[in-house]
Amino acid sequence: MQQRAVELLQRVFGHAGFRGEQAAIVEHVAGGGDALVLMPTGGGKSLCYQVPALLRQGTAIVISPLIALMQDQVEALRQLGVRAEFLNSSLEAAEAERVQRALQDGELDLLYVAPERLLTPRFLALLDRAEISLFAIDEAHCVSQWGHDFRPEYRQLTILHERWPQIPRIALTATADPPTQREIAERLQLEDARWFVSSFDRPNIRYTVVQKDNARRQLVDFLDAHRSQAGIVYCMSRRKVEETAQFLSERGYNALPYHAGLDASVRADNQRRFLREDGIVMCATIAFGMGIDKPDVRFVAHMDLPKSLEGYYQETGRAGRDGEPAQAWLCYGLGDVVLLKQMIEQSDSGEERKRLEHRKLDQLLGYCETMQCRRQVLLAGFGEVYATACGNCDNCLHPVTGWDATVAAQKALSCVYRSGQRYGVTHLIDVLRGGETERVKQLGHDHLSTYGVGKDLDAKTWRSVFRQLVAGGLLQVDGDGYGSLHLTPASRAVLTGGQKLMLRREQPTTRRERDAPGSIVVAPQDMGLFQALRELRGRLAKEQNVPAYVIFHDSTLRTIAEQRPQDLRSLGRLGGIGGSKLERYGEAVIDVVQQAG
Template identity: 50%
Template structure:
């Protein structure tokens, strides 16, 4: 936590003046000119002692909805968070603002834990971060002594729902907080929850009387790009070359793939580190800290990394494997661009991904009802992958939000997808599945369609079938796309208990009878390949900077990095990129001018203002 580096700055307890309004505190402490979206409504509500469920997308400022009330209310605010990394990040940022915050976690030294407990009982801490596992332990209430609890915040609250994508059993015990602390307002927050999950959150946490605050799920600064897998590593390297000098995350499904991909990237000149649950804890922590502290590192990870990640300047998120749901995809891609600057989400996938995901559902130990929901979630994601329309519209529609037909910031909008009437080809594909006895996987059925003379086609007599060779007009990869789309459309399914054999669904009969037209998307050439190479996207994120401004920005960035290393904190804790961009363009000359820039509060100006103003004056 680097507590020793921050202790001197936080010995004085934060105290809002009696006459200060929440917006006054926002300006003085956080350095923001005004609240965003519905932040003010939420803060006003919880400071009035009422419960709230907050459904804001990543980057819309959920944490401020409990941090600012926690700083202003008497007593202590308890923040329940599922990840130590998230707690550490937020505590560092609060300390940098002059707010007394700490966290209790299992890997603290006994001395650190004892010190936090003593300060907590003495009323010297405003916000205390704890894991759900600690909350459900007997004796939790004894931590606080006579210090009253003013607010309880439950972050990443979708973890309470078995319908969600990150179910945590310890969250189930949090419903008792209503009974244990009657009259203490509770605020539950999440960035991803479909209607079913929202209802489950309310039920599990006993938030029946809570006001629900929702905001648009749109992240307009993120460009979405989904491509058919061709050569995964080549596709990835082309994508990463466009983000030279930036931080990002590459997600893989397996631990082995994480290790191999990270090693391969390092061999090809891209600084990368692996992260997964099976790693040595010390190495895993070291790699996570490197990602927080460094500004040009690619972290290759499983989904064990990232929930609630607080780093604002993640410029890209890439998926080398298909996520499990729209919710999972949305949350993982949402880790990019939390500062509002342009960022990219890139995913490649293929038929094998779909088969693997379906196998994981079928072979899991969940109930039949949960499996049914998981299949529906996977189908919804496949619909987004295979859509010929706007990706953003499809994502927002999943969350019940209307959107324009074109966003202008996704691959299908920037490079419109051609569609074609694939009815006749679909009939051929489905007939090949039927004539081969619904006993074979995609690869063999395609061999039959192409009329390939193989040992298997001869062995099973499939070279004598009427469908043998009827699909020679299309190449193998086109048939792969057709079967993938037929799977997404619900005309075929994969039987994992029969070694991945394709089976016809009842809806396929309508295709045979020509009662429905099957309109398919024609997979485009990988648009990453067609983009200008050698021009990093990081430049596009600061497109409004002149050459002189860019030079000053880099000097400010270097100073920020030097300060962060001295303090042992992440660079964005000093100032985020957005603030440095404003410094480089506005070039403040006085204290008042610098304080008028978003992200510069009184504490940060006192600590860093003169150093940055000197660089600006020299620039």
């Protein structure tokens, strides 16, 4: 079985060998075993079911939550000569009927369907008449009620085990903390399945967190290092998405908006352009993302704080799927924390759900405010120990120092208490710094004992102190809609002098983001050929109306430019070029190489 799998991997997919746990997963599932696979984005999850699908008799049914994801994966498989189709609402009735006949007649290797369609009585009856090789449940974290992408239909996928117990199932996800992992196994009846848990580390992604200080200027400073590169800028609100897209467009970026409130045709057109054109910056809410299979996204920027470490990991994971250098950049401030905590408190969720969401937000705040390697903190959230500092996050590259903020914290906490625990951070800073504002005088806060005791620190430092006190659980944001702060029981030890408090010292605002890793690294002597190959790829993609990356990845083009193969035999030995692509595009590629000399 293993030899057949490797031969198929080389012949169809153009890879010399499996990576990590792929070989063990393929052998287990191809042999009829159930599996739960946890593997980071870009780690090669799809091969874990695509190869067994081609090794086993029948059609593999792949349950996928989004239309865009299905279409991209099917097109990529067709490029490899694999008989793949999808069934979703984008198909006309006649086309859907053709696909269903092909399934029943055994003419498909893989069929992608949404869970909603799979669960219909008509489709279940169709599966009864077809020969099924395996069931693959992609984005399996959607089964978790407490997760960030919950899809209730995923809960009903236990029908696969109940109705076809003899057919192997493989559930896959790139985003699941330990509780979610256990919930996936329980909800999908995979307790007896073999678990394959890979490292969640994405070593090619550089993680950077900056504190908001004119966020738009900070975003432009960051993007200046990524001109003409594809990327995603996430914003919390629809209005901010549109304003950010317009702001970037006015500054010469090819920026487009995406959110659920846009007309469906505009949304679809913008997503199509992002997938098929180079250098598009998509400004979006988190409605945009899970179905994005674009490998050459060079950055993901967050203009607001996400809701959880799990959501942040998944969103940043859309960068650098090709394994090349990429950036995850997060800009946040205390206002984000206040807003998110208010949203939690004012939601219709039960108390248990609210407590969970508060814990997840606090975990993310701990990541943002840490002074240690960010990768260590991020991976710890997924139950993984990362032994050494990564050397590829802002804290590693620009080490952060701490300062004894005990006295400053006492002043801040005392000010909160003496002003009645009814005010937000802006007013509290005015009091601490002795501000002569109309509101301070009107409230009589210029007579408080804490008035003016914080003149030694500037407003930016005080914002940092308050933000870290909230993140550390010494202050709590009230859910009253005004962002007022009040003390928590944990603050007592600091106020009474029984606990020393070290806080993160804010780095001076610089343009060090310009040191960010750039696009795919190509040697100067190979750049001319690399660009010529990209032009060829662009023409081929346009002729077929498909994204360029389903023809060849940039990393494959770089390898061709470096190796300069002179015939089809030597071209076929390079990674990423299977038999079908060699036959379809090989001569055109060799022509470009030979013309380059």
